[in-house]
Amino acid sequence: MKRNRLLMAGGAAVAALCMALSGCGGGASGAKTGDTEQADPNQKVTITYLHRLPNKPGMTPVDEIVARWNKDHPNIQVKATQFNGNASDMITKLETDVKAGNAPDLAQLGYSELPEAYMKGIMEDVTSEAEQYSKDFAQGPFEQMQIGGKTFGLPQDTGPLVYYYNKTAFDELGITLPKTQDELIAAAKTAAAKGKYIMSFQADESGNMLTGLAGASSPWYEVEGDAWKVDTQTDGSKAVANVFQQLIDAKATSTNPRWDPSFDASLQKGELIGTIGAAWEAPLLMDSMADKGKGDWRIAQIGDWFDNAGKTGPDGGSGVAVMKGCKYKAQAMEFLDWFNTQIDDLTSQGLIVAASTGTAKTPAAWSEFYGGQDVMKEFADANANMNNFAYIPGFASVGASMQEAASKAASGTGKVSAVFDAAQSASVSTLKDSGLSVVE
């Protein structure tokens, strides 16, 4: 009797384990059928969407936006999930999900990640489905969702680099918004003499920001035939290196890493009164300052500081791609076009939308902080002024190696130009390691 009970307990444990295991397995096999079925338009389908929008208090939650869609589209039900990990780890998750056959239908991907995602084969070609929606988006971002003439999704937001500065503090120091390289360096030195910084050299963001600044004048990566031509030591890169080197040598720039608490501390203390940043940093900087300097800050286009002829470059920005294994591409794209054109809702999430179907209104809190400025208008100008930048597969490792060199430059043990040397060798080796050809 006792024995039987033991056997049963053991059996139950095994059964429970099997159930737990098959639970995962079952879900996987359900979504695995990768071949697209010709769907009946009246058929009820479910689309899953993995995003990494902030969803903070005060923003229109993604679930609320999606619920509106679901109410009007009983046949295309969307289930949105927020990715809670590090943004940069999401692509790894998507890769394993596709392998396991349980990837979402739609997923957010940064423009710089798209070539990597393409190389890994985790996206669906939706060129024909996307065609009809191209008119809803600015051309530049729409092209960022394309590789080799094929389209893989629709753009969501952009990250043009702009200049944030505290106008009141500038006035107190008697400096004006610099227009040229010389003016910038002179103003930085004037401010530094009073213990203030109007520029920041952010080692941890160097892979994004310095790339964008350098890319404002000319590309780093070009395709020749079936091979890559890599030149990260362009004139644009040299100009960026030169300016930051002068600023670092003169101790006229902050060198706190962007995501270290010291960066926020220097903003709050009023020490850092100007910095280049991506457009999506507008609400982040507000958060960092927590009402300090409210109304004093302004946003401006980056001057002609890096021989970039008034152009700016991208830092971040992302789109939503259709993942491999999506059964209902047409429906997924229909939803995606609707979602990515919900300008007000996405603006509330802090995005500078890529949609061109309407004009984004500046949220009240933003215009209050930025002295009544029409922030969205400024960003739209920056967008129009932005050079597209083509990235290579495996760009993440290039950014990482730039960080290391930039950190040496920040501490004075290295030169800023070494950042671009590091980018060159890392670009070439990541391409070669992935089995891609490089023209030397």
Next chain:
Amino acid sequence: MTTATTTPADVRTLHDANELESRGSESGAVPKAGKLGRRPRRSPAARREERTGWMFMLPFVLLFLLVFVFPIVYAIYSSFFQQVATGGAYGGGEVVNKFVGFENFKYVITSDKFWGGMGRVLIYTVIQVPLMIISALVLAMLIDSFIIKHVGGFRLGYFLPYAIPGVIASIIWVYLYNGQISPIVKGLAAIGIHVDFFASNVVLASMVNITTWTFTGYNMLIFLSALQAIPHDLYEAARIDGANGWQIAMKVKLPNVRGAALLAMLLSIVGTIQLFNEPQVMHTADPGINNYYTPMMMAFNSSRGFLTPKGAGPSNAIAIVMAIIAGLLAMAYAFIERKVNES
């Protein structure tokens, strides 16, 4: 030379076996007595007990196979592959898993990054482990002595940092090290000492401090339980022989916690070789701590694509080579320890 001694033994074994065999066939209980005869027969009760034992083991064995053995086997398997793109500048739109033999291991063994990281970790171990073990031992001795009252409070206090997860501890310390917001840095600056905890020649010591802070209490508990297991007769005997408190500590207590010290050292060596949390978290505050600062970070960042060559193959190869080195070090330590004890 051996024949003289082995022959009788062999004869005896043979004899025993024959006897068992014949007994088995006699009773007829075991059909294939010829093969099973060597084993002593067990009663049904004993067999039932054995089965019960295995039933108790079953959940462990299943989970052990599932979450331990299988991933290791799979990691070894995948370390022989690399993901490479097919054709075209952007690849052919998919990657293939290419068998590359020992290519990944060759990359690890010839990589400056790997050995640089290994070097840092070894320096770290050489500084951190003795520091921590000695402080843990001193604390345990103090608590075990009769100098201190309210032992429970001290024991809890020293152990508490261990209850804080490693990543959280590292984040706390990053704030305490931060040049612009740390009360420690500001306090030291106020008395004229300017210290940069992230300076390239200091940062390893900053990590040593975090680990020591976290794990000293844990090791202290190991020592304390070993100390409390020492029979008190020994102390009395020593005291009667005229030993003072210091002598008792050094001559009676210390030799008796040797076993615990060996265990604590081994665990610590294996643990510090895998140094990861501290540098990975501090990397946010100081990008100068590169993403291959320790072999574990190198493996992690290769798998995330922040280092090239990337993917499961190279990162598993790093992890395997590191495991082998850690195993060798632990074995070498245990061997030396035994030799020293014998002499």
